[in-house]
Each structure stands twice: as C-alpha cells, then as structure tokens.
C-alpha cells in the first residue's frame with residue numbers, strides 16, 4: 135500500500151514508522167526545515183512499545199512529486215489546516231483517500247467541501263507522543279491506538295486494505311464500523327480534558343482531588359454531549375458515563391497535548407476544538423457556560 139504522511143510530527147512519524155515496519159511504502163511530505171532536520175538526525179522512534187529507526191526514509195518537500203498514493207494521512211495541527219490544502223490538492227489523485235488523524239472535528243467540513251465526501255475517511259488517534267529537540271519521536275505510554283473507518287459506503291474497500299496492513303503492524307489499529315460515534319466521543323472527551331488541564335494548568339490527578347473542579351469537567355462533557363446529539367445524534371448516554379469513568383481512571387500525571395503545548399509556549403488548537411464547538415452551540419441556540427468560560431480562560435493564556 136502506498137501511504138503519504140503530511141506532517142512528520144509526533145503522530146505522523148510514529149504511525150508512518152509502524153506502517154513501514156508492516157511493509158507499506160510510506161512517503162513523508164514535509165516542509166524544508168523539517169526535511170533538513172530529518173536529513174541531519176534521521177527518523178527515530180523511542181517507544182515503550184518498541185523503538186524503531188526508519189532507514190532511508192522517503193521524504194520530500196515537493197508534494198507534486200508524490201504520485202499514486204492510496205491514502206494520504208493528514209497529521210498536522212488544526213491551525214495548519216488551511217495552509218496544507220494546496221499540498222493535499224497536488225497529491226490527491228482519482229484513487230486517493232484522505233485520512234485525517236487530527237483531534238477535533240472542524241477539519242471534516244473543510245476537507246469534504248474541498249475534496250468531496252467520498253474522499254475523506256474518518257480517523258483519530260489516541261497516543262501520547264512528542265518530538266524531542268532532535269526531531270525524534272518520544273512515545274511515553276503504552277497507548278498507541280489509531281481508529282479509522284468509512285464515512286461513505288464507497289470507502290469500505292480502502293478501509294479493509296488499510297486494516298489488513300495495520301493488523302500486521304505494531305500498533306493498536308481498529309477498523310471501526312461506527313467511526314462517526316468514535317469521532318464525536320473523542321471530540322467530547324478531548325475538549326473537556328484539554329480544556330480543564332490547560333485552564334487549570336494541572337494534570338488530571340489534581341483535577342480529581344477537588345469536587346468543584348471535577349464538576350467543571352462533567353459540565354464540559356455534558357455540554358459537548360448535548361452539542362454532539364444536536365448535531366449528529368450519534369452519542370448515547372453510555373458515552374457520557376464512559377468519558378467520566380475514563381477521566382476517573384487516567385493516571386494521576388496524565389495531561390493533554392494542549393496543556394503540554396501551552397506550557398512549552400507553543401500554539402494550541404483552541405479554535406479548532408473549543409472555538410468550533412462554541413460555533414455549533416450557537417447554531418443550535420444552546421447555552422454552554424462551561425465551554426464559554428474555559429474557552430475564555432485558555433484564550434487569555436494562549
């Protein structure tokens with residue numbers, strides 16, 4: 135299978151490396167600075183699930199040179215989305231599908247508008263990974279899940295091909311038959327988790343110590359659940375209960391990538407996650423005081 139990864143950041147490099155180990159032909163489409171860094175330092179993954187070095191990785195900063203791709207994995211941050219569209223346009227052929235693994239849902243509207251609903255697969259990732267100063271991946275927990283699935287009936291075959299490849303790989307890959315539900319669940323969860331950890335500047339253990347703080351988490355989840363139901367009606371009551379249970383069971387030191395980015399002084403995906411949810415709430419004329427407050431607090435810190 136020919137896979138192109140746009141964004142050789144933490145997720146793109148990690149999953150790209152795992153697909154390569156499983157025998158895929160993977161090309162990394164990067165910008166010049168990252169290309170130079172990879173040429174100097176190589177592509178290396180340090181992982182609790184097994185280290186790996188990518189020997190002679192195919193890297194290019196010229197998307198028009200990348201042909202005959204089955205799946206383009208989009209692994210950029212939400213705020214890179216607009217600027218990556220010309221890259222996607224140059225690479226998307228008749229038989230190419232786009233698999234976004236970004237957090238959130240805001241990108242689907244844009245991608246489907248630009249490339250059509252048959253082209254855009256559903257995807258998400260659950261992993262804790264970052265790039266170190268050498269540009270190598272540091273994967274620091276045993277969680278390395280990727281989920282993908284068809285958003286249109288014409289996409290079944292490509293999803294099955296990806297599942298066949300991924301089942302041979304060293305990652306927890308799931309071909310989901312209910313990817314829309316999975317996407318909304320993750321969006322609900324990450325908006326609450328990243329919101330509270332970034333706003334309070336603490337990891338989840340501290341949040342759980344204080345019932346008043348935990349009430350905010352529950353309020354955020356409840357509001358996101360209501361937005362999901364108004365928009366797509368795919369989440370049930372059990373999903374809300376599961377999200378609360380997961381929050382209760384996370385390791386005390388667990389925190390969100392948004393919180394970590396904020397601490398490092400990096401850009402964050404606040405508009406992509408919380409901003410987009412506020413827009414949906416407005417369309418549905420819903421009152422979302424927890425979301426509004428968290429957005430306001432994190433905005434001032436960003």
Ligand SMILES: NC(=O)C1=CN([C@@H]2O[C@H](COP(=O)(O)OP(=O)(O)OC[C@H]3O[C@@H](n4cnc5c(N)ncnc54)[C@H](OP(=O)(O)O)[C@@H]3O)[C@@H](O)[C@H]2O)C=CC1
Pocket residue numbers: 140141142143144145146163164165166167168209210211212214217218221235236237259260261262263264265391403
């Ligand atoms: N890290 C994590 O643990 C998790 C992250 N996620 C989500 O996954 C997504 C990706 O996150 P993550 O991998 O951490 O992000 P990173 O910042 O590590 O990687 C994003 C990469 O995208 C690259 N990029 C941006 N624009 C372009 C472009 N036009 N062409 C080529 N490359 C480009 C950047 O390259 P450059 O160096 O040139 O800027 C960067 O390397 C986010 O939505 C995040 O929320 C989800 C689960 C966990």
Ligand SMILES: CC(C)(CO)C(=O)C(=O)O
Pocket residue numbers: 237259260261262324327389390391392
């Ligand atoms: C919750 C987690 C770590 C799961 O992948 C995540 O998506 C994030 O922090 O961005």
